Amino acid sequence: MRTELMGIAEAYDPDTRWGRAFGVVDRENYSPPLYQHRGQDIRKLEPGGRYSVATDVLSLSVGVVSHQFTARATGREVVVDTGRGRGRYEIHCHSAYFPGVGTRLDAGSTVTRNATAGESPGTGWDAPHDHFVISDYPDAAHTPSRPVYDPRPFILSALAGAAGDTARPFTPEEDDMYEQSDRDRDNAMAAKVDEIRTILYNAGLGEIRENAAAAKEGRDRITEVRDILYNAGLGEIRENVAALAKRSTGA
Known part of the structure; x- marks a missing residue:
């Protein structure tokens, strides 16, 4: 396995890196109309396993940084255009810095780093983590009316590819969107x-x-x-x- 793909396998491992799941409903902290967690949190826990620590955010797919936003809830958002027909944009939120629009990325390349408390302008920050959103719209992470995909099948497909699985890449259907x-x-x-x-x-x-x-x-x-x-x-x-x-x- 190539080194960068090994990085993906570690950085997106479901057993050790997945935090708050996509789809969790929380009427106090999330926006209407769904009051739903619209991404999959990716974080790295400290050795004791209680608190997350800042770490590099790796690109799940080959792509180019197409947009950069700063939003009230999600802080700095780095948007990667993968060119897919569906689920085109992979959005990394609560980032420490912007890599710059036009930056080309391979799968496993460093996109940015998780923001720490002093670096995050987003009110949704509670500890260093990547709020990972996938959508056909680059501004979907901070626009509740934009439909989003469940990122987990995309991640699992990428992990299967990194492991050398010959299964076809995950291609979402229309029904997979909200x-x-x-x-x-x-x-x-x-x-x-x-x-x-x-x-x-x-x-x-x-x-x-x-x-x-x-x-x-x-x-x-x-x-x-x-x-x-x-x-x-x-x-x-x-x-x-x-x-x-x-x-x-x-x-």
């Missing part, structure tokens, strides 16, 4: 989730209200008992003072 029907389906699902969340939230508020009423009743009862004890104590003190006064005067 289109309007997928958005409609996922929006309907998201609406149902919101409905269930509202029901549970309101049920929780009802329980909270009941608990609050019970707590107030308990506090009122404690106050009442305290007043009784306090008044009883004062009454006893008054009686004792009166008795002492009588004894001192001989009455």
Whole structure:
């Protein structure tokens, strides 16, 4: 196996380098309409295996750097034009630097490096990693309305080729892209989730209200008992003072 292809096998290894998966739904951190993780995270863990560290980002395919963007969520994006009919653009996000438009790349060539905390302008950065996006549109990584492909079959196909597998390269079909029907389906699902969340939230508020009423009743009862004890104590003190006064005067 050529050295650069060995680099791909290590850099994109599913068992050791894949992080957050494509398609994960997170309504707090991802953009509408799908609220979906639109790439496959590639990262290198430190020896202890808990935190990722910055490392070189290797090109999965032969291509040329065609675009470079800086976006709010994805930071620096390096776009590689592979010339494929479908899944033409491979986009590497949260990059430390731009290699320059027109840079030609072989499979396994260094594209850039993962950004560290001080280098990343993207709000989606949580540790050094490559948010890897594949699309027919170069701006898809920061444009939620652009359809994207699941990068994992592309990666697995490239790894098979690097290992000398004679299987044909992965060629996505139209159905592999997220289109309007997928958005409609996922929006309907998201609406149902919101409905269930509202029901549970309101049920929780009802329980909270009941608990609050019970707590107030308990506090009122404690106050009442305290007043009784306090008044009883004062009454006893008054009686004792009166008795002492009588004894001192001989009455």
